[in-house]
Amino acid sequence: MAVATTDKDGAPEQGSGISISLGSLLLHGGILVAGIAAPLIWPAYTIQLSVLWLMIVFALTWDILGGQMGYNSLGNIFFFGAGMYVSAVVQIGLYHPVGEYTDSAGQGFYAFTEAQYFTGLAAGIAAAAVLSSLFAIIFGRIVFGLRGPYFAIGTLGVAIAAGELIGAWDWVGGGSGISMPPFPGDPDIGKYFFYAQNFLLAISVFIFCKWLYSTRFGLALNAIRDDEEKAEGMGIHTLRYKMVAWSIAAFFLGISGAIFGNMTGFIEPLEVAFPTVTFGIFMVLMVLLGGKGTIWGPIVGAVIFHVIKEVTWTYLLGWQWVALGALIVIIVVYFQEGVVGWLMRKKPEWFGIRVERKDDTPAEAAE
């Protein structure tokens, strides 16, 4: 297995997972401790903190394609919604007829025992993950022949179409949605339960991505980003790599959808499951804000974005969407390298990149 050295072009993060320095130990440990302690210190903000981890999952999974592979998808939210609906159908369908359950719109009496709830939840999350990756492979066949902007628009189309079709499908509740089985026991415990799931998911996505980018697979993704024709010429089966990468992203997004659906307790096609213009565009924005193609960029972007959003959103009184649009334009037009990209250019030594200064032309590290 080839481990890329830090001097390699375009993948400066690689290799840092091997050598554990004191600084990185403190950083990772600090994040772990903060993640466990935060909901205990501020119990009132547990939901917001859960969504923060969810945002990090969104950003990291989007970056697998968008940053590392150069395929900018606007429709990754499809897998989030698909996972949500798959888990809902599995959780309900294991014990009750789904059609009748959704018909009653939460009015009928459909009890779930504690054991039923937790087995249903586990089965639902597993099914969501597997089926979402399956969907990624099916849709990958359709959309991966599309390059550049066609890919972005095609995936956007898939996500919008999915929302519209689910909204017209009465068996899964149509436009009026499904009330999920309620968490058995104290709702406060439920909040921590789902917080823990989101937290663990985000941590596993991070570790997985870090490992992934240090393998040959990660290098192949970067090769596809840099020049797909040449990568193909070098013998990389690009379609297969693209599909696997997308189904990895879909796998985690499906899980996140299943967790989020259970956390909110009510799912509905347009606003909760397939929110193309909110979560769907947030993921792109967070990655661009943090710096795409880096492992820390999406995380930094997600944290900055989510904190700013939570703090300002309610004070903007209806203007928040205008502000969001303006933010997109500003980030895209003026600040495309993102926070981490900018730091990398200014302080390359922080990222373990050695900059050799020959003559007086400073070599710009990382492109």
Added chain:
Amino acid sequence: MQILSNINILIEAPVFNLALLIEGLLIGSVFALAAYGLALVWGVMNVKNLAQGDFVIMGGYIAWYLGEHGIHPLFGVPVAFLILWCFGWLIYRTIIYRVIDKDLFTSLLATFGIALVISQLLNLLFSSDTQTADAGFESWFFFDGMVSIAQVKLIAFVCAALLAAGVITFMKNSRMGQAIRATAQDARAAKVLGIDTDKVYCFTFSLNAAICGAAGALIAMIWVIQPFYGITFSIRSFVIVTAAGFGNLPGVIAAGLGMGVLEQFGGFILGATFQQAIVVGLLVLVLVVRQMQQSRHRQVVQ
């Protein structure tokens, strides 16, 4: 089952087909207009404008606003043309000129942001109710009232045709039109030959916005507008341009009319709730067909 019975209606009463066909062609002419604007911007400056539909809706609100204040919405067409021209110029000078030479996703995302701002501002200004500018024309009836043609739709069709003819003549004969076509063919060569490409880009983008504005004013008269309908118009324009290929004017017009007809039939057979799904479904279909053509091309190359 609803679907089957709807198809049955079409088979048993053939005049309905005629009604849907005429309706589709009349609306499709306006789609073609907006799509032509997109083809222009796409072909000349390689910017995929996702705010296309929101320019259309903006034009629509201008016509509607004039109608509410006692001015006939038909006057909204030139007014929207002028206002959107200035707006397009402003957008180009502040945002678009910075993304032209960046990669394609940048322009896509930037225009998506613009689209979001426009639709949300319209929502704040005019609320999210659907609106129609009442032009006050009557309808003609044929076949014992089975087929009705609203006069305003015919007027809109004529307006769209006149505008398209005007733009085409302009592109063919004027100095600026020549410069635009030269830039579309090869921007560097055009620059070498003394064409100020920046000016050309600016003009093209403003012209596109103006065309969209006029199309929107027509849409407001013959259909309904709502702040968030913009994205559907953007997708329609994309479908039409992708199906026809840019720089292929007769293709764009044919695809626009075809789009209108397909949507009418689809909406009638599947029901009105599927309207947006039909547009998006057509998008996916067109992209798949394109891709199949491309993969065949790639195999030939191998």
